Amino acid sequence: MELENEYTNGDCYLKFYIAIPSDSKPSKPENLKVACSSNSHPLLTWNSNDEPDKYGYVIDRAEGSGENLVWENNIATVTTTSFIDYEVSINPVFEDEVSYRISALDTQGKLSIPSSTATIGDAVLHKLPSESNGLYDFVLENAYPNPFNPSTTINYQIPKDGLVTLKVYDILGREVKTLVNEYKTKGRYEVTFDASHLASGLYIYEIKSGEYKASKKMTLVK
Structure with a gap:
């Protein structure tokens, strides 16, 4: 708060400064x-x-x-x-x-x-050769650790901006978790899969971005 001006009768103007966290x-x-x-x-x-x-x-x-x-x-x-x-x-x-x-x-x-x-x-x-000169290939890496309990980490990289989806399915093909479903800029990313609420068994994680599609397997052991 800042005193802007004051008159002889005691009246004054006050300046208020407000910080907006979102800005x-x-x-x-x-x-x-x-x-x-x-x-x-x-x-x-x-x-x-x-x-x-x-x-x-x-x-x-x-x-x-x-x-x-x-x-x-x-x-x-x-x-x-x-x-x-x-x-x-x-x-x-x-x-x-x-x-x-x-x-x-x-x-x-x-x-x-x-x-x-x-x-x-x-x-x-x-x-990685694919990253020379700042370029990337589409890569879906093996989950680590694998087998895991109860969580594991999945790394992936994309060569261009676009919508990316990364989903986990059980062995019957039923979707159990959406890990990523948003627009991403090119680069390398990491996401954690927490399976504490799921039963032990084999799971498949699949990434899609543009015409690219890849999947890998991971095993939950409790």
Whole structure:
């Protein structure tokens, strides 16, 4: 609140400033950490943002550490607060370092400023040929872990913008869960399938985008 003007009789004008949260960028994610996962890949974790219009998080990666890093933007967009980078392997025989940062993304497409940087050593980056020069192929990866209980992670990538659907079916072909059904920009994505309410057995997950269609199997063991 600001005092705009005041008259000798005591009357005055007041200015009010109101911040509208939906018009603001998200706050930057906090407490980004990177460690080696059980299958020897970088595992990123961070605190969840509290904004009501939060959509997810965009992950950037760079080779090396320190200042003046050359960032590869948006290697993945996730809606959870963790991410495993399967393109990087961790082993004491490797000597490289890989750094990460993340930005929060809201439902209006606004990005926060990047988080602080987290770096892991003993790393090597396996660049996929399809991603050279920023290009992608359609890829539906194997769920990990598989078999699983009760949840597993599915990664996929698309080479162009478009409507993407990713659904899970039981062995009889009945749909049990829609994981993705929305317009996506080209890039790499990760989604988590929680099957805590389902019975043990074989399930099929299928992705469709434009003319592309692919499916894979996964096994729930309780």
